[in-house]
Every structure is written in C-alpha cells, then in structure tokens.
Amino acid sequence: MSDEKNELILASTGTEKALDVVSFVGSAVPWIGGPVSNVLSGMSLGRKLGRVREVLESLSNDLKEFKSEASESYVKTEEFEDLLEQTLKRVGEERNEEKRHLYKAFLTDSIESPGEPYDDQLRLLRTFEQISPDHIQVLKAFSQKPEPNPGSMGTPIQTLRQRLPDFDEKRIEEIVAQLNDMRITNQRSLKTMMTGHGAADLRHSVTGYGSKIVNYIYEA
Structure with a gap:
C-alpha cells in the first residue's frame, strides 16, 4: 500500500474517532459539545486523539451534573474556544498522564468558574508545558x-x-x-x-x- 493511501486511511480513521469524541461529549454535556466540535474539526490529531479523548471524557464526567447559566454562556464565547484549542493541542502532545490530568483540571475550573483574564490562563498553560x-x-x-x-x-x-x-x-x-x-x-x-x-x-x-x-x- 502506498504512503499516500496510508495517509488517507489514517486521516479518515482520525476523523471518525474525532466524531466519536464529539458525539460522546455532546451526549454527556450538550452545552459544551459545540465548542469541542469546532476545535476538533480544525485540529490534525492523528494518533494523539486518544490523549484528547481521555481528557474530554474525564471533563465530561466532571461536568455531567454541573449547571450554571454563566458557564453555559462562557463556553459559547470565542475566548473559551481559543482556550480549549490551546489546551487540547497541548494535551495531544503531552505523553505524561499526570500532566494531562492537570490540563483537565484546568479546563474544568475555567468552565465552572469563568472570569479569569485570558492572558493569566495562557500563562498557566505555558507553565504546565514547562513543568516536569x-x-x-x-x-x-x-x-x-x-x-x-x-x-x-x-x-x-x-x-x-x-x-x-x-x-x-x-x-x-x-x-x-x-x-x-x-x-x-x-x-x-x-x-x-x-x-x-x-x-x-x-x-x-x-x-x-x-x-x-x-x-x-x-x-x-
């Protein structure tokens, strides 16, 4: 099989798995399904999708019983979508499980307690990248x-x-x-x-x- 065909198969498989993640999150916590779909559709994750899925499923479990009008409004903003994209990219690259859990805790907190300045949140993400x-x-x-x-x-x-x-x-x-x-x-x-x-x-x-x-x- 040619390299080109291999790449097409991987891309197709990755798309299907991304749709599975979106479907799971949308089913568990419908009000964050939209932002997750928007971010995953624009990311090339390939084999790193498993790490992203792990974090999003854990995030969904954290938020399953959580209700807040402020949070539901916040996740619809461009600022949150940017933050979600920045975080999930780092999750996909992160091989250490404990650090991936940090990113999940960060996302949970940012949704449950919106209002932190965006630049401060980015600083935290950069620090998470730096620490071992x-x-x-x-x-x-x-x-x-x-x-x-x-x-x-x-x-x-x-x-x-x-x-x-x-x-x-x-x-x-x-x-x-x-x-x-x-x-x-x-x-x-x-x-x-x-x-x-x-x-x-x-x-x-x-x-x-x-x-x-x-x-x-x-x-x-």
Missing part, C-alpha cells in the same frame, strides 16, 4: 503538612530528602532552583539550620502563583 513530573513531585513535597513532632532543629533540604527518597540532594536543589525561576516557589535557603517546625513546614515557600498550580495538581 519531577517538578510536580517536589511541589507536592513542599505542600505537605509537617509531622506533629519534627524535631528540635533541621534544614529544608533534610525535609525534602525525607519526602523525596528517590531524589538525591543535587537533583532536589536543581529542581527547586527551576521552580524559583518560574516564580512557583521562593525557597532560597535550603541548607539554613532552623527550628524543626520551620524546616518541616515549607508551604510558605510556595508563591501565590505556585499555589494555583498546586491546587490543580491535587484536583487532577
């Missing part, structure tokens, strides 16, 4: 509540090493530096000796912007 599964694990470690009796003295790096046994100290330092650069954390003194409670409670080192990302991580 290791970044997510370190952020979870930062966000943990301290143990009731953390000891009399300690350092933040000791706390992180205890919470991240699969990471060596150098790797933790690298990831924290990257999170600082992205304005997700502001932890500058990993090796400073302090009280046990101070060393164990690292939640204050997550910035306001970082807290939004942490919320999505735990919603995902």
Whole structure:
C-alpha cells in the first residue's frame, strides 16, 4: 500500500474517532459539545486523539451534573474556544498522564468558574508545558503538612530528602532552583539550620502563583 493511501486511511480513521469524541461529549454535556466540535474539526490529531479523548471524557464526567447559566454562556464565547484549542493541542502532545490530568483540571475550573483574564490562563498553560513530573513531585513535597513532632532543629533540604527518597540532594536543589525561576516557589535557603517546625513546614515557600498550580495538581 502506498504512503499516500496510508495517509488517507489514517486521516479518515482520525476523523471518525474525532466524531466519536464529539458525539460522546455532546451526549454527556450538550452545552459544551459545540465548542469541542469546532476545535476538533480544525485540529490534525492523528494518533494523539486518544490523549484528547481521555481528557474530554474525564471533563465530561466532571461536568455531567454541573449547571450554571454563566458557564453555559462562557463556553459559547470565542475566548473559551481559543482556550480549549490551546489546551487540547497541548494535551495531544503531552505523553505524561499526570500532566494531562492537570490540563483537565484546568479546563474544568475555567468552565465552572469563568472570569479569569485570558492572558493569566495562557500563562498557566505555558507553565504546565514547562513543568516536569519531577517538578510536580517536589511541589507536592513542599505542600505537605509537617509531622506533629519534627524535631528540635533541621534544614529544608533534610525535609525534602525525607519526602523525596528517590531524589538525591543535587537533583532536589536543581529542581527547586527551576521552580524559583518560574516564580512557583521562593525557597532560597535550603541548607539554613532552623527550628524543626520551620524546616518541616515549607508551604510558605510556595508563591501565590505556585499555589494555583498546586491546587490543580491535587484536583487532577
């Protein structure tokens, strides 16, 4: 079979699968079926459609019992359609399942609580692209509540090493530096000796912007 025929078959199969996704979403949550149809009809997804389908089906399940006139009006806007397209393109490219769940949580939140400035939402999407599964694990470690009796003295790096046994100290330092650069954390003194409670409670080192990302991580 020629390459040209192969491409035609793949294109046809992809179209049929996209229609299946639109049909499922439209059946589960009719008021977002239109925007999903518009976005998928203009995207060349091919084999990446499975990732998109996974996220859209999960989104539909989240919204199945949700009712809001404001949300139903919002999903009909050009702004939402642009945001949906930007998100689903990233979903199609994302190989990591945990990060795809982040995008789903982001879409659910944007529909249930419309009103965030579009530029702020795009910034979040760009950050989701930048962060790795290791970044997510370190952020979870930062966000943990301290143990009731953390000891009399300690350092933040000791706390992180205890919470991240699969990471060596150098790797933790690298990831924290990257999170600082992205304005997700502001932890500058990993090796400073302090009280046990101070060393164990690292939640204050997550910035306001970082807290939004942490919320999505735990919603995902």
